Amino acid sequence: MTRRRATIDDVAAQAGLSIKTVSRVLNGEPNVRPQTRDRVLAAAKGLAYQPNVSARRLASKRSFVIGLLYDNPDSDYVMAIQDGALAVCRRLDYHLLIHPCRTLAPSLVDEAVSLHHRSTVDGLILTQPVADFEPLIRALIEADIAFVRISQRDSAGDSPCVSVDDERAARLMTDHLILLGHTNIGFIIGHPDHGSSHDRLLGFRASLQAHGLSPDRAPVEQGLYTFDSGFACAQRLLARDPRPTAIFASDDHMAMGVLTAAYEKKLAVPAELSVCGFDDTPMARYACPPLTTARQPIRQVARVATECLVNRLQGKDPGERRYVLESKLILRESTSRCGTRR
Amino acid sequence: MTRRRATIDDVAAQAGLSIKTVSRVLNGEPNVRPQTRDRVLAAAKGLAYQPNVSARRLASKRSFVIGLLYDNPDSDYVMAIQDGALAVCRRLDYHLLIHPCRTLAPSLVDEAVSLHHRSTVDGLILTQPVADFEPLIRALIEADIAFVRISQRDSAGDSPCVSVDDERAARLMTDHLILLGHTNIGFIIGHPDHGSSHDRLLGFRASLQAHGLSPDRAPVEQGLYTFDSGFACAQRLLARDPRPTAIFASDDHMAMGVLTAAYEKKLAVPAELSVCGFDDTPMARYACPPLTTARQPIRQVARVATECLVNRLQGKDPGERRYVLESKLILRESTSRCGTRR
DNA sequence: TCGTTGAGTAACAGCGCTGTCAGCCGGACG
DNA sequence: CGTCCGGCTGACAGCGCTGTTACTCAACGA
Numbered sequence A, B: 001m002t003r004r005r006a007t008i009d010d011v012a013a014q015a016g017l018s019i020k021t022v023s024r025v026l027n028g029e030p031n032v033r034p035q036t037r038d039r040v041l042a043a044a045k046g047l048a049y050q051p052n053v054s055a056r057r058l059a060s061k062r063s064f065v066i067g068l069l070y071d072n073p074d075s076d077y078v079m080a081i082q083d084g085a086l087a088v089c090r091r092l093d094y095h096l097l098i099h100p101c102r103t104l105a106p107s108l109v110d111e112a113v114s115l116h117h118r119s120t121v122d123g124l125i126l127t128q129p130v131a132d133f134e135p136l137i138r139a140l141i142e143a144d145i146a147f148v149r150i151s152q153r154d155s156a157g158d159s160p161c162v163s164v165d166d167e168r169a170a171r172l173m174t175d176h177l178i179l180l181g182h183t184n185i186g187f188i189i190g191h192p193d194h195g196s197s198h199d200r201l202l203g204f205r206a207s208l209q210a211h212g213l214s215p216d217r218a219p220v221e222q223g224l225y226t227f228d229s230g231f232a233c234a235q236r237l238l239a240r241d242p243r244p245t246a247i248f249a250s251d252d253h254m255a256m257g258v259l260t261a262a263y264e265k266k267l268a269v270p271a272e273l274s275v276c277g278f279d280d281t282p283m284a285r286y287a288c289p290p291l292t293t294a295r296q297p298i299r300q301v302a303r304v305a306t307e308c309l310v311n312r313l314q315g316k317d318p319g320e321r322r323y324v325l326e327s328k329l330i331l332r333e334s335t336s337r338c339g340t341r342r
Numbered sequence C: 001t002c003g004t005t006g007a008g009t010a011a012c013a014g015c016g017c018t019g020t021c022a023g024c025c026g027g028a029c030g
Numbered sequence D: 001c002g003t004c005c006g007g008c009t010g011a012c013a014g015c016g017c018t019g020t021t022a023c024t025c026a027a028c029g030a
Helices: A008-015 A019-026 A034-046 A053-060 A075-092 A107-117 A134-142 A166-179 A195-210 A227-238 A252-264 A282-286 A298-313 B008-015 B019-026 B034-046 B053-060 B075-092 B107-117 B134-142 B166-179 B195-210 B227-238 B252-264 B282-286 B298-313
Strands: A065-070 A095-100 A123-127 A146-150 A161-164 A185-189 A220-222 A246-249 A274-276 A293-295 A322-325 A328-330 B065-070 B095-100 B123-127 B146-150 B161-164 B185-189 B220-222 B246-249 B274-276 B293-295 B322-325 B328-330
Touching (some): A065 A107, A065 A298, A075 A298, A075 B075, A095 A107, A095 B075, A095 B095, A107 A123, A107 A134, A146 A298, A161 A298, A166 A185, A166 A274, A166 A328, A185 A195, A220 A227, A227 A246, A246 A252, A252 B282, B008 B019, B008 B034, B065 B075, B095 B107, B123 B134, B134 B146, B161 B298, B166 B185, B166 B195, B166 B246, B166 B274, B166 B328, B185 B227, B220 B227, B227 B252, B252 B274, B252 B282, B298 B322
Parallel strands (some): A065 A095, A065 A123, A161 A322, A185 A220, A185 A246, B123 B146, B146 B161, B161 B322, B185 B246
Antiparallel strands (some): B293 B328
């Protein structure tokens, strides 16, 4: 029952052609007569032929695998990235190798280079904060390993990168709060290792400035993109005098922490405190009250990055080096006009 | 700068030995003198030699890759599974290929078999509900493809499987509610395709029975392991007369839905309604109030499954075919004594 | 003394593909 | 009519490793 699996030789024999011609057909190479092509395809189908990827990899010196490096505690983010990358991989007949890691470990550099040198992967996609880890970037460039960064921060050797316009989205979010009449808006910065934290702060400050409010006097706390850090920062912000009437947390996890801090302080949201987050994680919709936030096209970011990487691997170098996608404000019930009691 | 990468021939030449001996050392095969071994290792190190995985795969007819099949909307669950599987893979020098999919598609069977026939993967780990997808199981057995299921449901050919004792945990959770004085406990069943749903219901009923309460008269609704389904089921449960004083949702997502339904009905949790979930997803801790739930050792389940699979791939067949791990009750603030107003 | 043994090593033939290059053939062109 | 060219195909040499087989040599017992 368990017959030997058909090889390219079997297909060639069956079709009465050379294995090279079979190879050409299967790889979509030019210069094959349609009639020949059909014969090959028929034979392949008849034998239920499945090319052996290992042999292909060895002979072609390419692995058709791309590696995805990340170090992110947010499952939803990681899943979305994986999802987007996988969608493109399937379409282009590549495989995806996930490689979660710890940014800080210098061994990461060796790991990444090794992945390539063992010809396990052809190229890498780096997400934040790995994408901003300079030693790695330099090593990859030096070793001539193809990669695409998902990050808004510039980096050595203007490597291609894909990002979301965090600054603009943060500016729009702040505009939204200001339009609701808030003038004393607390801000919680994200993790210092992430470029996004910086950009979101910039957007916040830009909006204040544009509306004649002093960015330097705005109450700001440093968080870590975690629920607990959001909770702690909110406690500090809410202890200030005058108390902010709105808090803009740089991500939804911290915003959830803010919500809990408000709950414990018996502050009604949004009546007494408007709260907004960032990222539109699934739970944002289910928070009490549902969170106003900014939705990032994460899947698309991953798709663009993957496409870009594969293009580079195939030698098609599109002029483009930076792709910037835009987020969208999602207005829910956690923000309302300043001083409104519902 | 970009010199040709060292191959096994270079190492052999450098060490003054045959490539076969180098291969033996690098693969930990026996019958090599310690002194010879050292010479090989020194040469390999000196040349920064990295074995080419593609060549190894082709020659050994093994890919050293295991595939992970899942179809699960819960990012936290998937991440935990990936995490556990990766930990073992790294230790045993395997790679992990993730393969999210749609259970219902019959093409999944072809995909899975194809993954193996192209020698992309040596074996597969199946999580629920894929693990309970009979056509796939049968196809894998027929094609003689190694796999391990993560599921509590029995399946054709008593294939190895790893699971969590859901029934016991659900029983303990129900015991907990009954001990708090609840006698009218609503239950929300999970997704019908998941074996866990069934087991949790069994545990619930067993506990009622054991305490002299009639399982058949308990208010039960069919959910889908989603927030929205939990919300809808809760609305129906809370509309019943007499109204349940506690609701046991088969997972945390649905429990969150219950919380929201209670919030909209202005029912205080836990004073007027105790709520408990299952799974201890990260958000359970951050719910308002924090959810009483059952924590599953998901990472460990994945670790055990991966180890089991690799063992089978390496021919070491441990007698064990079923591994059952235990969950742990996590008591938080969403459950309290029946009728207590705090 | 000589065969026997087994640990240690090497030679060599693939694994199943792709890349290179050479060959064939028919049509365009001078 | 010969030459050239481009489309199409095949022969063949690897890609870098592992499995198999065979060989060498010291230790050992009859």
